[in-house]
Amino acid sequence: MATMEAPATDRSKSATGLKTAVAILEKWGASGEQVAAILRVSRSTYARAKRADPEWRVSLDEDQLTRVSLVLNLHASLRVLFDNPRNxxxxxxxxxxxxxxxxxxxxxxxxxxDMLVLYDVFRHIDSLRGAQW
Incomplete structure (x- = not known):
């Protein structure tokens, strides 16, 4: 069975999402090991995501894309809950x-x-905002 390569646009979007999730996790105080575990990426992929190379592309599997999405949505929920950057x-x-x-x-x-734990934490924090969307 042949494996299909992700289209360049998908790889570019994946890289953008991953870079954003890495930046958010680091602002939360996560270590490199924590970021790699939460997003289920290798240390080398994490290191490449930290660089400012706009041409970098990456293929992420569905699990990794879901993790990136959960981090981005968790951050969005926190933005609704808190006005100041410190919180x-x-x-x-x-x-x-x-x-x-x-x-x-x-x-x-x-x-x-653990993906289920990440989802549960997102769901819990998201529920704190009530119907504020």
Missing amino acids: LYGFMAMANHNAPFHGRSPLEVISGG
């Missing part, structure tokens, strides 16, 4: 004693790389 970018690194965090920060919780 917007600091919330994910703050210890939280509510379920599902139980004293850990949301970033700590999602750093294990």
